[in-house]
Amino acid sequence: MAQQAAGGRGRRGARARAAPALASTLALALALTLALPASPGLAQQVLTVAAYPAVDKIIEAAIPAWNKRHPNVGIKLVSRQFADHHTAMTTALSTRFYLPDVMALEVGYVGRFAQGGGLDDLRQPPYNFREVAPLYVPYAVAQATSRSGAIVAAPGDIGPGTLLWRADVLARAGVGEAELTKSWDSYVAAGVKIKQATGAYLLPHARDMKDILIRTGIQPGEGLYFDKDSRVLVDSPRFVRAFELAREVRRHRLDARVMVWSNEWSEGFKRGTLATQMSGAWLAGHLSNWLAPETRGLWRASQLPEGAFVAYGGTFFAIARGTPQAHKPLAWEFIRLLTLDREMQLAAFKSQDAFPALLSSYDDPFFEQPLPFLGGQPARSLWRDATRRIAAVAVHKQDVFASEVIDTELDKVLDQGKDIATALADAARLLQRRAKR
Secondary structure: OOOOOOOOOOOHHHHHHHHHHHHOOOOOOOOEEEEEOOOOOOOOEEEEEEEOOOHHHHHHHHHHHHHHHOOOEEEEEEEOOHHHHHHHHHHHHHHOOOOOOEEEEEHHHHHHHHOOOOEOOOOOOOOOHHHOHHHEOHHHHHHOEOOOOOEOOEEEEEEEEEEEEEHHHHHHHOOOHHHHHOOHHHHHHHHHHHHHHHOOEOEOOHHHHHHHHOOOOOOOOEEOOEEOOOOEOOOOHHHHHHHHHHHHHHHOOOEOOOOOOOHHHHHHHHHOOEOEEEEEOHHHHHHHHHHOHHHOOOEEEEOOHHHOOOEEEEEEEEOEOOOOHHHHHHHHHHHHHHHHOHHHHHHHHHHHOOEEOEHHHHHOHHHHOOEHHHOOEOHHHHHHHHHOOOOOOEOOOOHHHHHHHHHHHHHHHHHHOOOHHHHHHHHHHHHHHHHOO
């Protein structure tokens, strides 16, 4: 789900998707397998769908509608925690054993699987994705498009980036929203004032600054870490600036040095020691529902500083090449139900904060409703506006690995004083070797 520091519900995506996984750790300590035929005893065929929290809840909610259309085709839902699910899908694609008919993928894994050749190209029959492509948010379709032009997955939900901030903490510090969002430099300066006046940290970790800034200023033909020809981009000016501002955050001791999805992170929200959080819009729902519900009414949402519009997480549904040919039309029909049915998209939005990828849902009054957790702010319309301004960014099979490399080099800058130019040059050399594989 679009959760995840920038996509990836990450690292951009793993963090994005770790939220529901964390919430369901006890309930899903073991893989949960649900055989859900429409009418027990009548199901003559079964589709296996592999997912993770809270995507599994969205799938479960769609099954009654599926049953009406196909009473003799059951759905077997296999749900694992986020990391376990993607590990299982990696193994299944490489061995062609235990392949599901439909697999949910977080955006950070789409590029890796796309270029591995294990997913069907949805442009081809029986899918004919080109006919429905204009119905989805454009940047989400681009995220599922390989360098060869193949479209390997259909977007289910997205994660428009937002800045969430504590109105009470900012008020005590005498900091206004404009001061917080005018520019990235003013954001850091506001953090200094907040820390001096209240003791609260500006953000959980300096990595959060890097995670957003590397997603700004991406040019056509560029991905996050690689361009369309697999040329490494991590020594470009946007990475330099991201590292510089992250270092500035650490220099002023504005980050709590806690990692996203840790217990310390959630406690910071509850206690008011974290003044802001840059994330996907889905985080507001997690704060309200289980991370810090007692802080209801204290939070507000804004667009990101300096007019930045970035994607942060997202869920996709794909079909593996090795699945039985006879199952593929039905698998695609189930994906269409999840992603192209307006009511299904809105139901997932309302129940799981899964921001819709379907454009036709954007005129629903739900977008205009006030959010009590955000002090009555109609923030969904803010996020809808952001969605329309997010540029498409191509994914690459090495994006997840590149994220790990960049995080490691940033830690060396922050904790060991490593020179930024040297850190990025070292990362570029390692990634260039990896990109040639």
